[in-house]
Amino acid sequence: xxxxxxxxxxxxxxxxxxxxxxxxxxxxxxxxxxxxxxxxxxxxxxxxxxxxxxxxxxxxxxxxxxxxxxxxxxxxxxxxxxxxxxxxxxxxxxxxxxxxxxxxxxxxxxxxxxxxxxxxxxxxxxxxxxxxxxxxxxxxxxxxxxxxxxxxxxxxxxxxxxxxxxxxxxxxxxxxxxxxxxxxxxxxxxxxxxxxxxxxxxxxxxxxxxxxxxxxxxxxxxxxxxxxxxxxxxxxxxxxxxxxxxxxxxxxxxxxxxxxxxxxxxxxxxxxxxxxxxxxxxxxxxxxxxxxxxxxxxxxxxxxxxxxxxxxxxxxxxxxxxxxxxxxxxxxxxxxxxxxxxxxxxxxxxxxxxxxxxxxxxxxxxxxxxxxxxxxxxxxxxxxxxxxxxxxxxxxxxxxxxxxxxxxxxxxxxxxxxxxxxxxxxxxxxxxxxxxxxxxxxxxxxx
Numbered sequence: 059x060x061x062x063x064x065x066x067x068x069x070x071x072x073x074x075x076x077x078x079x080x081x082x083x084x085x086x087x088x089x090x091x092x093x094x095x096x097x098x099x100x101x102x103x104x105x106x107x108x109x110x111x112x113x114x115x116x117x118x119x120x121x122x123x124x125x126x127x128x129x130x131x132x133x134x135x136x137x138x139x140x141x142x143x144x145x146x147x148x149x150x151x152x153x154x155x156x157x158x159x160x161x162x163x164x165x166x167x168x169x170x171x172x173x174x175x176x177x178x179x180x181x182x183x184x185x186x187x188x189x190x191x192x193x194x195x196x197x198x199x200x201x202x203x204x205x206x207x208x209x210x211x212x213x214x215x216x217x218x219x220x221x222x223x224x225x226x227x228x229x230x231x232x233x234x235x236x237x238x239x240x241x242x243x244x245x246x247x248x249x250x251x252x253x254x255x256x257x258x259x260x261x262x263x264x265x266x267x268x269x270x271x272x273x274x275x276x277x278x279x280x281x282x283x284x285x286x287x288x289x290x291x292x293x294x295x296x297x298x299x300x301x302x303x304x305x306x307x308x309x310x311x312x313x314x315x316x317x318x319x320x321x322x323x324x325x326x327x328x329x330x331x332x333x334x335x336x337x338x339x340x341x342x343x344x345x346x347x348x349x350x351x352x353x354x355x356x357x358x359x360x361x362x363x364x365x366x367x368x369x370x371x372x373x374x375x376x377x378x379x380x381x382x383x384x385x386x387x388x389x390x391x392x393x394x395x396x397x398x399x400x401x402x403x404x405x406x407x408x409x410x411x412x413x414x415x416x417x418x419x420x421x422x423x424x425x426x427x428x429x430x431x432x433x434x435x436x437x438x439x440x441x442x443x444x445x446x447x448x449x450x451x452x453x454x455x456x457x458x459x460x461x462x463x464x465x466x467x468x469x470x471x472x473x474x475x476x477x478x479x480x481x482x483x484x485x486x487x488x489x490x491x492x493x494x495x496x497x498x499x500x501x502x503x504x505x
Contacts, residue, residue, distance in 0.1 A: 068482070075111060075140070075477055082107030082136045091129035098124070101462045108469045110136035112476035113369055115230025115339030115451020116442070116468060118458045122235035130233055134220055140476065141227025141264070141369040142190050186268045190226065197222035197260045204253055209237070225260035227369045230339015230451030241455070244330075248342035249323040254330055261338040262299070265364030266291055286400055287376065291365040294375040302332030302359055309351035315343055335359035337370040339451020345441070346454050357441060360448040361417065371449030371475045373417050377410045420447055424471055428464045432456075446471035 086103035089096060097103075102118055106125075109116050110133045121130060198218040206214030217233060224231045230243075238246045247253045270288045277283040284292075307328035310316050316324045330342045335356045348356065363372010380395065384407060387395045395402040424447075425439040438454040445452050446468045457468065474482060 071477055072482065075473065078136065078139055079104070079107050079111045079473070082111060082132060085132045086125070086129055088128075091126055091132065093124060093126055101465055105465050105469055106133065107136060108472050109451070110134075110229065110231065111140035112449050112472040113137055113140045113227045113229040113337070113371070114446060114449040114472045114475070115224075116446055116453060116457050116472065117231070117241075117451075118460075118465060120235035120240040121231055122233040122237075123240055130220065133231060134223055137227050137229040137231060138223055141223075141229065142186055142268075182268070182272065185272060189268070189271055190264075193260065193263055194219075194222045194226050197226060197256055200256050201253065204250075221257070222260060225257045225338065225340065226264040228261060228264050228337045228339070228364065228371075228449070229369075230334075230337075232340065241453075241458075243341045245342055245344070248327055248330070249319065251322060251326050254326045254342065257338075257340060258329060258333050261333055261336075261340075262295070265336055265338070265368050265370040266295055267365040267368035269367045270365065286398060287366070289398060290376050290379045294379045295365065298336065298359065298362065298375070299329070299332055302335075302355060303328045305355050306331040306352055309349045309355075313349055315347055315349070331356065332359070335450055335452060337363045337372055337448055337450045339445075341452055344455075345452055346438075353437065353441070356452065357444050360444045360450045360452065361421075363448050363450075371447070373410075373414055377413060380407060380410045381414070417447065420471060420474065424467050427467055428460065431464050432460050434460075442468065443471055447475040449475040 083100065083104040083106075085091060086106055087097050087100060091103075092098045098119075102124075105116075105118050106121075108114075119125075121133065125133065198215075198221075201218035201222055202215055205217045208214060209217060220231075220233050223229075232243050234242055234244070234246070244253070244257065267287075269285075270291050273285050273288040281289070303325075307324060310328065310331075311324060316327065319327070327342055330340075331348075331352065332355075334340050336359050345356070361372055362378050363374055364370020365375045379397075380402065383395050383397050383402065394404070395407060421440065421443050424443040425436065428434060428439045428443065429436055434456050438456050441452070441454045442456055444450070449472060457465075460468070
């Protein structure tokens with residue numbers, strides 16, 4: 059851990075994920091990782107390893123058809139490492155061995171999961187790891203009750219474990235291609251309430267954030283005792299799920315996508331459309347057939363993503379909440395942004411503005427480049443790039459047809475989405491001491 063003292067935490071996070079991705083890509087390039095004769099090309103392996111490590115789910119080849127059992131296990135391990143973070147795993151192992159760590163390592167842990175305190179980092183890492191494996195075990199057990207009778211014990215058990223890990227880590231990878239056709243995801247289970255509810259539950263739990271778990275576990279059902287972050291995450295998540303389900307149902311209810319479906323099927327499919335864009339990547343319907351209203355909803359949900367310190371990507375629910383609170387504050391004529399009797403620090407608002415600006419700028423630039431390189435439709439390019447930087451994995455079906463140049467663009471977007479735009483900015487910026495301007499203030503006319 060001595061090397062951590064010489065390199066800033068943002069740079070260690072960047073280098074750590076880069077190392078994991080390259081290692082995964084090299085493993086997937088091995089001849090026995092691919093089902094085809096010889097080994098796969100490096101760009102395909104790199105794209106898959108990036109998508110798995112960045113828990114995205116975008117693929118250029120079907121996971122079940124292209125990769126052997128060895129390759130699929132490599133992908134699952136990359137998903138697991140990328141989902142809970144390599145520093146969390148490292149500190150968990152040290153905690154199990156009763157090894158102490160220095161403040162620099164704790165600071166890195168704090169940045170990697172979005173924590174606010176250095177104390178208790180190892181304990182928190184252990185809680186995150188144990189909680190992750192516990193939820194995945196429960197999810198896999200419940201899925202096995204359906205998959206084992208359907209596919210046989212061992213195959214069903216494997217499918218259950220793989221999809222529980224993928225769902226909880228919000229990765230969106232599936233291995234059902236050999237059973238139901240390439241890139242089928244969970245379309246076969248679109249009306250299966252049991253399977254869909256398990257997958258949705260894993261996605262939501264994984265996406266609300268590790269810090270929210272611990273707060274809820276400590277304070278149980280006493281909402282008033284929750285930290286501000288927990289309150290904002292829970293309320294924003296519930297609003298997004300409910301409103302997203304209602305909008306999806308209203309726009310698709312009598313359309314071709316839901317034609318011939320029962321009311322229960324339509325409701326669970328609407329819920330799936332609402333939840334999975336918040337960076338899970340599974341789908342029960344063909345995304346290219348969505349109504350224009352639903353398309354816009356899905357793109358917005360992919361951009362929002364999950365919550366800080368979780369397995370999800372996007373600009374995060376807290377950023378959305380701060381934007382809304384800022385608007386409310388402006389309408390009320392208040393000088394500061396307030397929530398639950400507390401004032402939000404102005405620095406948080408500046409970070410949100412920076413994050414959202416960088417996020418959407420990259421989507422616009424990347425979409426324009428992909429359209430220019432491969433001549434795809436703008437709506438498809440926007441969908442794909444938003445899915446990549448939001449680490450979602452939903453696709454319009456164009457990713458397998460893109461050129462290597464466009465695939466590299468998506469690789470960079472997935473990497474940026476996982477490590478975080480602010481982390482990259484901090485890693486590339488020069489270290490500066492806190493600066494207080496002595497210049498006089500001026501007003502700028504806005505609007």
